[in-house]
Amino acid sequence: MLTLQNLAATYGEGRVVDHIRLQANVGEVTCLVGRNGAGKSTTLKAIMGLIQTSADTLSLDGQDLLSLPTYDRARFGIGYVPQGRDIFQNMSVQDNLRIGLEANRQTQHVPDYIFDLFPILKDFLNRPGGDLSGGQQQQLAIARALVTDPKILILDEPTEGIQPSVIQEIGDVITKLKDKMAILIVEQYLEFVLKIADQCYLLEKGQILMSGPTATIDQTQLKHTLAL
Ligand SMILES: Nc1ncnc2c1ncn2[C@@H]1O[C@H](COP(=O)(O)OP(=O)(O)OP(=O)(O)O)[C@@H](O)[C@H]1O
Numbered sequence: 001m002l003t004l005q006n007l008a009a010t011y012g013e014g015r016v017v018d019h020i021r022l023q024a025n026v027g028e029v030t031c032l033v034g035r036n037g038a039g040k041s042t043t044l045k046a047i048m049g050l051i052q053t054s055a056d057t058l059s060l061d062g063q064d065l066l067s068l069p070t071y072d073r074a075r076f077g078i079g080y081v082p083q084g085r086d087i088f089q090n091m092s093v094q095d096n097l098r099i100g101l102e103a104n105r106q107t108q109h110v111p112d113y114i115f116d117l118f119p120i121l122k123d124f125l126n127r128p129g130g131d132l133s134g135g136q137q138q139q140l141a142i143a144r145a146l147v148t149d150p151k152i153l154i155l156d157e158p159t160e161g162i163q164p165s166v167i168q169e170i171g172d173v174i175t176k177l178k179d180k181m182a183i184l185i186v187e188q189y190l191e192f193v194l195k196i197a198d199q200c201y202l203l204e205k206g207q208i209l210m211s212g213p214t215a216t217i218d219q220t221q222l223k224h225t226l227a228l
C-alpha cells in the first residue's frame with residue numbers, strides 16, 4: 001500500500017503541489033486526474049524522489065520512502081512509467097528491459113508473463129527502441145517497469161498519443177495486473193480511466209479537490225472541474 005499524507009513538492013522556489021493525501025492499494029486501480037498543469041506529474045515525481053518533497057507520510061508497505069534516493073525507491077518496489085515514456089531510442093528492446101532489471105534484486109531475467117502480456121516485445125527484442133511505434137514504446141515502458149517486480153506500478157498518461165486499439169490493450173493489461181500490485185495511474189483521457197479505476201482523486205491547482213470510489217464519485221463535478 002502506498003500512502004501519502006500532507007505531501008508538498010517544489011521546483012526551486014515555487015511550491016507546485018501541497019497537502020496531497022492519497023492511498024493506493026493492491027487489488028485496486030487508483031487514478032489521479034486533473035487539468036494540464038494541475039500537478040499530476042509533479043506528484044508522481046515526488047513519489048519517485050525526483051524533486052524536492054516534504055510529507056508527513058510517504059510510505060510503501062510501511063517503509064518510509066522520503067529517506068531513500070530514487071534508485072532505492074525503484075529497488076524497494078516502485079515501477080514508474082514517466083510521461084512521454086523515456087524509451088532509450090538507440091538501445092535495443094532487450095537492453096531497455098535490462099535497465100529495468102537493474103532494479104530487480106531477485107533475478108536478471110525477464111519473466112515469461114511479461115512477454116505473454118506484450119508478445120510484440122519478444123518479436124522485436126533486437127530492434128532499437130526508437131523503431132517501435134508509440135503504442136509499442138508504451139508497452140515497452142510498462143514492461144521495463146514490470147521487470148523490477150514492483151509492489152506498485154505508477155503510470156503517467158499511458159494513453160497519450162496512442163491509437164485506440166492499443167489503449168484498449170493497455171487497459172486490459174492494467175486490469176490483469178491489479179491483483180498482483182497496486183496501480184496508480186495519471187490520465188487525461190477520463191472515459192478510459194473511469195472504466196478501469198476503482199478509486200479516483202481529482203487534483204486542482206496542486207491540491208486534492210475530491211476523492212472517492214469511482215462508482216460513487218460525483219462525475220458531474222469531476223467533468224466540470226476538468227472542463228469536459
Ligand atoms: N521542471 C519544472 N520547473 C519548474 N516548474 C515546473 C517544472 N515542471 C513543471 N512545472 C510546473 O509545475 C506545474 C505542474 O506541472 P505538472 O507537470 O505536474 O502538471 P501535470 O498535471 O502533469 O500537467 P499535464 O497534464 O500537462 O502533464 C505547472 O505549472 C508547471 O509549469
Ligand SMILES: [Mg+2]
Nearest residue numbers: 040041042083
Ligand atoms: Mg503531466
